[in-house]
Amino acid sequence: MEKILVLNSGSTTVKFQLFKMDKGMHEVLAKGVVERIGLSGSKLVVRAGAGGEFACEYPIADHKEAIKAILDYLSHGYLKSAAELSAVGHRMGHGGEYFDRSVIIDDEVMAKIYDTLPLLPLHGPAFVHGVEAAEALLPGVLQVATFDSAFHQSMAKPAFTYAIPREYYEKERIRRYGFHGTSHNYAAHKAAEILGCKGRFVCCHLGGGASVTAIKGGKSVDTTMGYTPSAGVMMATRSGDMDPYIPLHIMKTQHKTADDVNRMLNKESGLYGLSGGHSDMRDIMENAEKGDENCAFAIESYIYGLLKTIGAYVAELGGIDALIFTAGIGENASLIREKLCARLAYLGLALDKEKNAQRPAPAEISAPESKVKVLVIPANEELMIATETFALLEELAAAEPLAV
Secondary structure (H helix, E strand, O other): OEEEEEEEEOOOOEEEEEEEEEOOEEEEEEEEEEEOOOOOOOEEEEEOHHHOEEEEEOOOOOHHHHHHHHHHHHOOOOOOOHHHEEEEEEEEOOOOOOOOOOEEOOHHHHHHHHHHHHHOOOOHHHHHHHHHHHHHHOOOOEEEEEEOOHHHHHOOHHHHOOOOOOHHHHHHOOOOOOOOHHHHHHHHHHHHHHHOOOOEEEEEEEOOOEEEEEEEOOEEEEEOOOOOOOOOOOOOOOOOOOOOHHHHHHHHHHOOOHHHHHHHHHHOOHHHHHHOOOOOHHHHHHHHHOOOHHHHHHHHHHHHHHHHHHHHHHHHHOOOOEEEEEHHHHHHOHHHHHHHHHHOHHHOOOEOHHHHHOOOOOOEOEOOOOOOEEEEOOOOHHHHHHHHHHHHHHHHHHHOOOOO
16 A cells, blocks of 8 residues: 655646555545745645645745645644655656656656756746655655656657658757646546447547547547647637737737737637637636627637547547547536537437536436447546556566565
């Protein structure tokens, strides 16, 4: 039985879950988040079993203090000492072309992680801060990195190559990397368990960030996010794919800087831009129901983008066995699932409307006669990280020489 701490470090947050793991089983002992790191009102919010939720507010200046606050909390009933921890699993954003699986962090791995930081300038440093803080606070405890991009390293070269001069790939490694890989990987595993096979899946991770992945035999074949997480389908505040000349035109005619346009495309576009200032799909659906035409249009545009992508991926896969919905919108917005699946009826796909409307929806929401299974799988990236960390612990144990 191993105790594994999973950390997901953001720029001003650190989410955590403490797992007890064994072969074929897991238990979440505690989970929560440190919020507003380096800002006023910083606090530790904890959800512990049936004990409900509580928050403790006190100054937290950086990631090291945040993780120390987490460890201090866990020392009250969950960990007698740091020695009880078998490992810490970290969510890492970008592994570049270096990593196609989770790895034990050592000096060589960290050097490669530092090398990939320019590929994820907004989020990458926060992931690194989390690792550095955990190593300082937990010397001797195994640290493991799980990369959002790793699952997509199985894509073939035609799928990840951009049609720009070859030198930009050869010298700067500009290519499609893809993200949300840990989520897509988890959803594919769960779908295979439910269906009893690793089939041809299209997985829609629909949250504030959104991506769609074509999965065949448990491996990523293609995905919508690209060199950065800005590419692909429309998101809460990100535009997704567009004519590459548009940013250049805006810069020339509106005298905007690259930073101005970057902020517009990532913070002021997508659902937010089309709806007239709403980035939360719940608000958009509510306003659309009340007659807001901009919000109604944002929903239809969102569906249209997903429809085009799914159609392309069905062609790439040579058919589809299951359509998977995961993450906040995917799991909770029954209207989005209904509208999208209605447009996919040509595939022989049919929803069970009662199951689709339930909250939370059951795992399978397709009608009995549907030729394509439709699944709702709650995102659980933390469990995937814990599972892969546990697998590395088992590999280490198996490689140790037997005592004589």
